[in-house]
Amino acid sequence: MGKRQQDKVTGFGAALxxxxxxxxxxxxxxxxxxxxxxTSPDTFPKFASWMLVILGAALLLKTYIxxxxxxxxxxxxxESNLASGSKPPKEAFNLQKALKSEGFCVIATFLxxxxxxxxxxxxxxxxxxxxxxxxLLIAYQCRKxxxxxxxxxxxxxxxxxxxxxxxxxxx
Amino acid sequence: xxxxxxxxxxxxTFKTFIAINAGLFVGIIIGALPGLSATMGxxxxxxxxxxxxTITAIVLLLGVYCGxxxxxxxxxxxxxxxxxxxxxxxxLDGYPLAQQGKAGVALDIALKASVFGGVVSALVLLLVAEKxxxxxxxxxxxxxxxxxxxxxxxxxxxxxxxxxxxxISGMLGLLVSCVGMDPINGTxxxxxxxxxxxxxxxxxxxxxxxxxxxEILSKAKxxxxxxxKMIEFSNKGIENKQFFKMWPNLLRSSLIGTFIGAVPGxxxxxxxxxxxxxxxxxxxxxxxFGHGSYEGVAAAESAxxxxxxxxxxxxxxxxxxxxxxxxxxxxxxMMKGITPGPGLIGxxxxxxxTIMFSMIAINLFMMLQGKVFVRxxxxxxxxxxxxxxxxLVTLCVIGSYACNNSIFDVKLAILFGLIGYLMxxxxxxxTPMVIAIVLGSLAESNLRRGIAMASGSYAIFFTRPISLxxxxxxxxxxLYPTVCQLINYYKARKAA
Numbered sequence: 001m002g003k004r005q006q007d008k009v010t011g012f013g014a015a016l017x018x019x020x021x022x023x024x025x026x027x028x029x030x031x032x033x034x035x036x037x038x039t040s041p042d043t044f045p046k047f048a049s050w051m052l053v054i055l056g057a058a059l060l061l062k063t064y065i066x067x068x069x070x071x072x073x074x075x076x077x078x079e080s081n082l083a084s085g086s087k088p089p090k091e092a093f094n095l096q097k098a099l100k101s102e103g104f105c106v107i108a109t110f111l112x113x114x115x116x117x118x119x120x121x122x123x124x125x126x127x128x129x130x131x132x133x134x135x136l137l138i139a140y141q142c143r144k145x146x147x148x149x150x151x152x153x154x155x156x157x158x159x160x161x162x163x164x165x166x167x168x169x170x171x
Numbered sequence: 172x173x174x175x176x177x178x179x180x181x182x183x184t185f186k187t188f189i190a191i192n193a194g195l196f197v198g199i200i201i202g203a204l205p206g207l208s209a210t211m212g213x214x215x216x217x218x219x220x221x222x223x224x225t226i227t228a229i230v231l232l233l234g235v236y237c238g239x240x241x242x243x244x245x246x247x248x249x250x251x252x253x254x255x256x257x258x259x260x261x262x263l264d265g266y267p268l269a270q271q272g273k274a275g276v277a278l279d280i281a282l283k284a285s286v287f288g289g290v291v292s293a294l295v296l297l298l299v300a301e302k303x304x305x306x307x308x309x310x311x312x313x314x315x316x317x318x319x320x321x322x323x324x325x326x327x328x329x330x331x332x333x334x335x336x337x338x339i340s341g342m343l344g345l346l347v348s349c350v351g352m353d354p355i356n357g358t359x360x361x362x363x364x365x366x367x368x369x370x371x372x373x374x375x376x377x378x379x380x381x382x383x384x385x386e387i388l389s390k391a392k393x394x395x396x397x398x399x400k401m402i403e404f405s406n407k408g409i410e411n412k413q414f415f416k417m418w419p420n421l422l423r424s425s426l427i428g429t430f431i432g433a434v435p436g437x438x439x440x441x442x443x444x445x446x447x448x449x450x451x452x453x454x455x456x457x458x459x460f461g462h463g464s465y466e467g468v469a470a471a472e473s474a475x476x477x478x479x480x481x482x483x484x485x486x487x488x489x490x491x492x493x494x495x496x497x498x499x500x501x502x503x504x505m506m507k508g509i510t511p512g513p514g515l516i517g518x519x520x521x522x523x524x525t526i527m528f529s530m531i532a533i534n535l536f537m538m539l540q541g542k543v544f545v546r547x548x549x550x551x552x553x554x555x556x557x558x559x560x561x562x563l564v565t566l567c568v569i570g571s572y573a574c575n576n577s578i579f580d581v582k583l584a585i586l587f588g589l590i591g592y593l594m595x596x597x598x599x600x601x602t603p604m605v606i607a608i609v610l611g612s613l614a615e616s617n618l619r620r621g622i623a624m625a626s627g628s629y630a631i632f633f634t635r636p637i638s639l640x641x642x643x644x645x646x647x648x649x650l651y652p653t654v655c656q657l658i659n660y661y662k663a664r665k666a667a
Contacts (some may be wrong), residue, residue: 006597007336013597014339017566021346031358039622041353041360044615049344055342059335102392109391109560110589113384114566118587121578125569133561140394140557151561158569166215169571 007063015056021049108139125170129155178524181226182532190227191533193233195540201235202242202254203548205379205570209239209255210495217503225507225522232503236496237289237479237533240439241541244281244472245548249274250563252383252570256374257439257475259605260447263329264460264467271463278548279408280465281472282541284421286534288473292432292480293424293530300484300527301624307433307485312620313632317641318434318615322441324648325448326603329461337603340594344607347372354616356622367579374440375574377608380587381601383567387560388592394557408545409465417469420450424470428477433484435491439475440609446474452651480530487511487523496527 001009026049030042112135119128133151142148162168181187201212204284212235222226243258251357262283268277295303323341330337350361351371362368403538415421424446431442450470460467483500485491490512492498494618504511509522516523556560571584591601623632632638 001596003598007333010336010339010597010599014342025361029363030360035524039619041356041358043619044611045346045349045360048342048349051342052339052346055335055339057337062335105391105394106388106592109388109564110592113387113564113568113585113588116564117578117582120568120572120581125572129568133565136561136564137557140560142557147558150558151565154562155565158565161204162569162573166201166211166573168207169576170569171572171578 004063004067011056011059011063013056014052014059018049018052018054018056021052022046103123105140109136112136112139120171126155126159129158173523174520177521181525182230182528183337183522186224186227187230187529188536190231190448191234191529191536192540194231194236195238195533195537198235198238198240199242199245199537199540199544202258203245204242204573205246205252205254205375205383205566207241207254207573208375209236210499211573212236212239212501213496213503217309217499220503221506225509226525226529228503228507229500229526230533232500233529234533234536235642236500237476237530237537238540240476240479241282241285241289241472241537243475244285244468245278247418247542248277248281248468249548250383250559251386252563252567253378255439256378256609257443257478258471259378259382259440259602259609260443260471260475261468263447263471263602264462264464265471266386268465268468273463275407275545276465277463277468280414280468282538282545283409283414284424284469284472285476285541286427286538287556288420288428289478289479289534290531291422291473291542292429292477293527293534294480295426295429296483296487296530297524297527298478300488303430303433305479307435308489308639310434311635312617312624313436313635313638314641315437316614316617316621317632317638317645318437319441319610319617321641321645321648322445322610323607323614324645325444325606327649329448329602329606330600333598333600336597339402340599340601341603341607344604345611347377347604348611349615354612355619361627365579367577370575371612372583372608373574373580373639374609375570376580376583377587378569379567379571380584380589381605383490383563383570384584384588385591385595385601387563387567388588389595390556390560394440394560397433413465417466420453420466420470421434421473423449423453424473425477428474429481430612432478433476433479435485435494437613438494439478441613442478443471444474444606444609446470446477448648452648476534478509483526483530487515487526489513490515614628 026042026045032040032042051097112151115135116128116132119131123131129170130152133155134148137147137151163170197216198209198212201207202209202214213232216232216235220231223231240255240257243254244256244261244265247253247258247261248269251262251266253259253262264275265281268274314390326341327334345604349370350368352358352369359369397480427446427449428439428442431437431445434438447467447470450466451457452468454464456464456466458625482494482497485496486501490501490510492501501511507514509519567584568581571580572578574580594601594604621631622629632642
């Protein structure tokens with residue numbers, strides 16, 4: 001994603017989120033009471049939400065102005081791109097390649113972390129962490145046995161430190 | 172003189188040295204583990220001190236406290252996971268240094284700066300404790316609000332080139348800080364029917380998510396991608412000459428930490444962010460901040476350890492615990508027959524001065540222990556990413572859980588991790604959000620208390636000198652970068 005596109009998404013998202021906060025979330029999820037103090041519990045959230053709307057709009061405006069002033073340069077660049085040749089051919093889907101892609105690793109990592117959070121209660125810390133760490137290593141296609149051994153030993157060591165030495169109640 | 176000899180005789184015993192070092196060792200480990208704070212360490216070790224004599228017990232707990240505050244910097248530098256909230260500011264420059272292969276330097280700066288801050292704070296405790304405590308006591312809601320406001324202006328300086336995105340991130344942080352029970356009325360805000368949200372969003376969960384899980388997700392990319400260039404790893408530290416060149420920054424940051432520490436209810440996280448901001452503002456190499464500045468690490472660490480001695484000022488001189496650690500220490504003191512308060516120095520001077528001197532000794536021993544820890548921990552950067560990620564995930568999960576023994580906190584940390592990753596993708600800085608989460612509730616509750624104190628008038632914030640000072644400083648802090656830019660612009664135009 002280019003810088004301009006990032007700014008547009010951020011500006012639009014912030015403004016939209018601010019509006020949703022002001023008109024939907026704050027009226028429904030902030031219980032106001034003027035009994036004890038002069039400023040209401042919704043003052044601060046409303047201030048932050050209005051600021052989000054203003055800042056989002058400012059970011060969109062800034063991006064628009066920058067885009068407008070760079071229009072000529074962009075046009076020239078586009079022309080030179082067109083002149084430089086044809087589009088690169090689209091590659092066919094390759095499962096092996098996809099499994100080794102950066103995107104797959106990020107998604108797999110997040111999914112395993114989310115699974116960890118979900119399994120922590122029903123399976124407990126030891127089982128869920130061993131399972132999830134092993135899943136991560138499998139997702140990264142690690143073949144070295146000592147990686148698996150290290151992860152399991154680390155999990156056991158943490159369990160001992162937190163549970164036995166520090167008396168933290170571990171699920 | 173007799174008192175001094177008596178104090179030194181109590182301090183320089185084998186038993187005391189063992190207690191100091193045991194406390195430091197446990198403290199550093201606890202501080203380095205995400206989710207476990209110095210407070211928890213002191214609370215965990217307090218039952219062990221039941222059978223000990225007064226001095227041994229107190230120095231053991233103070234060792235855990237100082238070690239815990241320093242220990243947080245280790246993981247903040249190496250794996251972008253601040254062990255405690257106090258080390259969040261250390262992450263900003265410590266982690267980039269580790270990425271540049273300078274983990275050893277960053278850890279060494281953190282250690283030396285921590286010791287420097289701790290010693291300055293202990294000296295202040297020893298020399299001017301009573302004067303500072305009476306000044307700190309004059310802080311009421313308007314002063315707390317203006318101090319928090321001053322802290323929030325840091326958002327402007329850590330936002331980098333895109334100020335608007337930094338402010339958006341800060342506003343999101345403010346909204347996060349509003350979640351839970353309203354601090355004044357006790358009514359619910361944004362709890363969406365989830366009772367776990369009643370106590371608000373924990374700073375540790377948010378930080379583990381925003382810093383650590385976000386970094387894990389970013390690191391996951393490099394599992395399949397060979398590194399752009401091999402980083403030459405070095406666990407060599409910083410030379411003393413180079414370190415002490417930063418003395419104005421170290422002294423200023425330590426004094427900021429000391430001042431903040433003496434004010435009850437503020438905390439080391441606020442101190443380190445404030446000191447970081449001041450270091451950046453007065454630095455000749457502002458552009459290096461956020462990309463691996465030695466000064467940034469030194470400022471954050473000297474400030475957060477500067478808090479340690481200072482928190483004892485209101486405790487020993489007035490009997491007021493400024494934070495949870497000192498509240499536990501107050502319990503430990505009372506258990507040993509010491510009643511902190513205005514009469515303590517007069518009735519038990521030996522005990523008070525031994526505690527004060529022990530703070531200096533603890534910091535000097537921390538230097539020795541830290542050197543060993545730095546050598547061991549610096550090797551973390553050598554671990555291959557594919558192995559490091561599962562280890563970090565486990566640490567993050569147990570760290571966010573251990574803070575409140577809550578699985579909900581783990582889920583929150585994961586959610587914040589996803590939010591942080593998306594914010595990274597959109598090039599929105601994460602630090603302003605963390606600053607706003609840390610300072611948001613302090614600002615809001617004291618703003619409202621202040622207005623209530625003045626029966627609805629906002630004038631109270633401008634008529635009290637300390638409050639006015641911080642408000643003026645906040646305005647200056649916000650406008651300074653813009654004014655500098657304008658001056659440079661006109662200078663350049665004039666030259667052209």
